[in-house]
Amino acid sequence: MAYYGAGTVTRPLRVVFVCAQNKLRSPTAEAVFRTMDGWEVTSAGTNRDAITPVSRDLLEWADVAVCMEKRHRDVLRQQFRGALPDERLVTLGIPDDYEFMDAALVALLERLVPWRLDGVTPRMDA
Template identity: 75%
Template sequence: MTRPLRVVFVCAQNRLRSPTAEAVFRDMEDWEVTSAGTNRDAITPLSRDLLEWADVAVCMEKRHRDIIRQRFKGTLPDDRILILGIPDDFEFMDETLTGMLHRIVPTRLESVRPRETT
């Protein structure tokens, strides 16, 4: 039996976009989701432990991926850090944002599988 895919959604402050993604996909079958922010004063700051837990980091913007690469080098391979290209223009649970997430995220994660553990 395969364990659920562990997904961490990442934005800057962990106040609007990534918590929305976490809420949207919280009940997704075969996924465990959480969210974090790249800023040190984020509600839930991104950490090495969180990235080691995750199978994939889903970043709202390219700059979030760049921060992961710089600050947490080697924690996740590049093919496990996805960029959605969603700008910081939305409020929490904004209808346009949730629609974008529903359209983009499942397709992007179709081929991602849980990492092998040793």
């Protein structure tokens, strides 16, 4: 269970990791953070032929979308306007240069994601 506010108990932070195909970067992030205390994670892709295509329902479920590149964030803004507020669309700037569970990718994610999500809490409206 995640905690925030004046001792208020709330549900875990729901995080969706987003890349294009949902084959390499976002599934790696999902695997890395699957056991993060206080988080519930999944992953999706912006391409229509992604393994798990991103959807409005998925974004409305999430508290934050962690996009690997700016272009993924831009797709979410354009195709799913209003599903998540802009301040809950985080961009990491990780290019498509890694294989699934590549050690360098894992290290990059472990360094960037907690820092970028520091202070993000579950949405009260979700």
